[in-house]
Amino acid sequence: MKIAYVFPRMGGGVQQYVNTLTSSLVEQFDHIEIHHIFAEYWDAAGPETFGHTSVFYHEMKLPASASLLYDASEDCIQTQVEAEFVTLLDEIDPDIVHFQHVAGLGASLIGLAKQKGMATFWTLHDYWSICPRFFLLKHDLSYCEGPNQGASCFPCLHGTEQACAGAEQQKYLERYRFIKSIMIEKTDQIITVSDSVRDKLIAEGIPEAKIRTVYPGVRSFTPVPKPRKKDPTTITFGYLGQLSTHKGAHVLIDAFQQLPHPESHRLLLYGGIDRMYKETLMKLIAGRTNIDLKGAYQSNQLSDILAEMDVLVVPSVCPETATLVTQEALMSGTPVIGSNIGGIPEFIKEEYGALFEAGNSEALAKILTLITENPAILQSWSNHIPALTYLQDMTSSMYAMYEEKSRQRRRKRPLHRGHFNILHPADRAYMRGMFFTRQVSEAAGFFRRHDYERIGIFGSGLAGRQAAEFWRQQGLTIPLLLDNNQAKWGTLCQEIPVVNPELLYEQQDALDVVIIISEWESSIMEQLKSMNLRIPILGFYSFAGEGGGVL
Numbered sequence: 167m168k169i170a171y172v173f174p175r176m177g178g179g180v181q182q183y184v185n186t187l188t189s190s191l192v193e194q195f196d197h198i199e200i201h202h203i204f205a206e207y208w209d210a211a212g213p214e215t216f217g218h219t220s221v222f223y224h225e226m227k228l229p230a231s232a233s234l235l236y237d238a239s240e241d242c243i244q245t246q247v248e249a250e251f252v253t254l255l256d257e258i259d260p261d262i263v264h265f266q267h268v269a270g271l272g273a274s275l276i277g278l279a280k281q282k283g284m285a286t287f288w289t290l291h292d293y294w295s296i297c298p299r300f301f302l303l304k305h306d307l308s309y310c311e312g313p314n315q316g317a318s319c320f321p322c323l324h325g326t327e328q329a330c331a332g333a334e335q336q337k338y339l340e341r342y343r344f345i346k347s348i349m350i351e352k353t354d355q356i357i358t359v360s361d362s363v364r365d366k367l368i369a370e371g372i373p374e375a376k377i378r379t380v381y382p383g384v385r386s387f388t389p390v391p392k393p394r395k396k397d398p399t400t401i402t403f404g405y406l407g408q409l410s411t412h413k414g415a416h417v418l419i420d421a422f423q424q425l426p427h428p429e430s431h432r433l434l435l436y437g438g439i440d441r442m443y444k445e446t447l448m449k450l451i452a453g454r455t456n457i458d459l460k461g462a463y464q465s466n467q468l469s470d471i472l473a474e475m476d477v478l479v480v481p482s483v484c485p486e487t488a489t490l491v492t493q494e495a496l497m498s499g500t501p502v503i504g505s506n507i508g509g510i511p512e513f514i515k516e517e518y519g520a521l522f523e524a525g526n527s528e529a530l531a532k533i534l535t536l537i538t539e540n541p542a543i544l545q546s547w548s549n550h551i552p553a554l555t556y557l558q559d560m561t562s563s564m565y566a567m568y569e570e571k572s573r574q575r576r577r578k579r580p581l582h583r584g585h586f587n588i589l590h591p592a593d594r595a596y597m598r599g600m601f602f603t604r605q606v607s608e609a610a611g612f613f614r615r616h617d618y619e620r621i622g623i624f625g626s627g628l629a630g631r632q633a634a635e636f637w638r639q640q641g642l643t644i645p646l647l648l649d650n651n652q653a654k655w656g657t658l659c660q661e662i663p664v665v666n667p668e669l670l671y672e673q674q675d676a677l678d679v680v681i682i683i684s685e686w687e688s689s690i691m692e693q694l695k696s697m698n699l700r701i702p703i704l705g706f707y708s709f710a711g712e713g714g715g716v717l
Contacts, residue, residue, distance in 0.1 A: 167572050170201045170258055172251075172275065173266035174228070178408070179490055180267050180291050183359075183382050190383070190561040192218050201258050205247070205271060224258070226250045228270055236323060238298060238337040242344045244272035251275050255282055261572040262287060269294055273345045277352040285571035288349065289357040289380075292487055295345050296370055298323060298338075301412055301484040309485070312369070316342030346371065354571055357564075359488035360509025380564065381512075383557025384490050385465075389498040392473050401538050402432040404475030404500075406491040409439040409447065409459075414481035414505065417527045419450045419457060421481075424531035425538060429456060436471055438462040472498040476544050477537065480504035480514075483525045489513060497554055501547035503533055517550040601707070606633050609681065609709060610640050618678040624648040624667065624694070625684035626659050633683055633706070634660060645676050650690070667693065674701050681706050 169191075171184050188200050198220060205226040226247055251271075255263070255278070263279040264287040273295075280286050292300045297319075302310045304322050313319055319338040349356060349372055356377045358364040364379050403422060409415050415435060422433045433456065439447065451457040463471060472478075478495040480486070485508030492502050492513045504510040505524035514521060522529040537543055613621060621637060623630045626647045634644045647664045649655070654664040665673065670680070681704040682690050694703050 167197060167262070167568060168199045168201065168258065168260040169262040169264060169568060170203050170255075170260040171264050171266055172203045172268070172271070174268075174270045175204045175206050179382075179488070182384070182490060183289070183291065184266050186383060186385050186557065187560065187564065188221060189218075189385070190557060191565065192220055194561060195565060196220075201260060203251070203254055203258075222258075224254050226254070226271075236298065238319070238323075238334075238341040240272065241269070241294075241298065241341050242272060243274045244270070247271050248274060248278060252278055255279060255284070260284060262568050264289065267291060267294070269300075273348045276348050280352040280354075285354050285568075285574065286352060287355045287357060287567070287571075288353045289359065290363050290367070290487075291359055293363070293366065293485070295349065296342070296366070298341070303412060303484050307411065307483070312366075313342055315339065350376070355567055360512050362485060362509040362512065363487050378563075378567075380560055381556050382488050382490060383554075383560040384493045384497070386497065386557065387469055387494075389469055389472065392476075392499075399538075399541060400431055401534075401541060401544075402434060402474060402476045403534065404472075404478050405433075405435040405437070405481070406463075406471070406478060406495070407437045407480075407489075409435060409437045409443060411440065411443050412482065412484040414483040414525070416446060416450060417483065417525060417530060418479050418481040419447065420527040421530035421534055422457065423450075423454070424527065425535055427538075428454075431456065431538060433457045434460055434471075434474060436460045436463050468494060469498065472500050475500055476541075477547075478502045479530070480510060481524075481530065482507065482510065484508070486510050493554060493556060496551050499548050499551060501544055501551070503530070518547040518552075602629060602632075605706060605709065606636050609633075609704070609706065610637055610642070612704075612709070613637070613642060613679065614640075616679075619643055620645055620676065620678045622646055622648060622670070622677040622680040624680055624682040624690055626651075626654055626664050627684070629706075630683040631660055633681075634662060646673065648680070650686075650693075670694070671697055671699060674699055677701055679704055681709075683707075 171188065173180055173184060175181060184202070188202070191198050192200060199222070200220060201222045201224060203224045203226065205228045227250065228244075228247065261284065263284045265276055266289050268275060276286050276288060293302045294300050296313050297310065299322065304310050310318070310322065316338040317335075319342070320335045323338075349367075353376070356367070356372065358367065358377055358379045359382050361379050364377050367377055368374050403418070405415055405418055407413055418435075419433065422428055422431075425431060435458065438461070439459065447459065451459070472495060475495075478491065478500050480489050480492060480502060482489070482505045486505075487509045489504070489510055492504065492510070495502050496518065502514050502519040504514045504519065504521055506521040507524035511521055520533050522533055613619070620643045623634055623644060624647075626649045630647060634647070638644055644662050647659055647662050648667045648670060649664050650667060652666075655666045657664050679702050680694065680699075682694075683706040684690055687705045687707050691703065691705055
């Protein structure tokens, strides 16, 4: 069974999820072949590799763009990515195409895989499918109740409460409709990482039967015993993860400083820091030697880091979908306190942790104070942490669904491509009008890329005249038209002289290229080939990009 995981490499939980699921599957099932089809969001060291002979890596190039302006339509379709993706699908021919995220890639990729008869999965790690900002937070960081069919997205993204009725507003409405239709019509199985995401999708009209929650798992590790304390009444509170505004570290710091005696305890914050957010944090901890920003960490440091903490706090102010750090803490025997928002409550139970209102530092301070006054609570919580089976459950659930869908796969091959070899390249232009519109534009781009400014057209019929007019509007020069009809020689067509083709050898220095726009393209190509011209000859109907149809 071949499985392709498709995702943009932008770090964080998606990357960790893909790597964890890949390693778990190939370790347990020897007949699985996994392909990572990824695109880099920024320069990186490259994909994490497993040294396993059944895992392969394929990179797609994202379109280069100097603009920071968000375009909602690009969440639907990225034509450059589509072309690369189709080529990879044909090369790999997977049974399952599992999309882990399509931000920057375009949701249309899911439809392309479905059209090829491949089983399509889409794991929703966040709310991107209904929220261009990913986290259901408005521009002012207030909670978004929902996109309202996309109508609420334009004012949110553009920082105004007044909706725009123009083309830009329409893009957000279309984004919502397109992605929703992809989920309903083109995705065989939607996976949500928590019921909070599942419930949100159902509220947006996605059929309940199409969605299944599979909690993500994390790789097991050997916990390091917590060191014996000099003073058992000193509590070390901890934070793990990216330090960004929506993660709420400021709420934790504020709550910590509300303790009756904060100087008697410690607060350790591990994770890379958003540069703009860092100034806020530094002001909050100014003068506090017992609050320590420890910086980014590696996964192999996790055991030692968690051994330092008595309790982990997850203070997010956005509806987190599934916090992997919660699992990592619990696996080490470290209790967790978390915001009562999104999927966080699904991973923290009162037997081994506590919840507080998201963003409410006073409510969090009460819990922290209770712990400092009754440290035995932590030991009780730790004793009640159950054995976690998320990874085993995730692996077995995904494998079972893959098996079921791969058996149902319809290997579509309605048309054998062998007959293409019999045809002339120009024969694909059997629908002249539909073909002409694209081809005239493609040829103009070809001319510009090769600095062809003086274009000779062989054929003065309707197609030749319309192409001449289009290219002149593009700034190109048409010095002459060629035609085998003697009655046209010496006449003007759209103020362009019509010339006997036999004079072309003498006049070729006035041209950069000749393009044949005639239904007799094949025979005219042979006619010009026999003249041994120095300039390139292009067949309009057989032209297929660089090198295609060029003599």
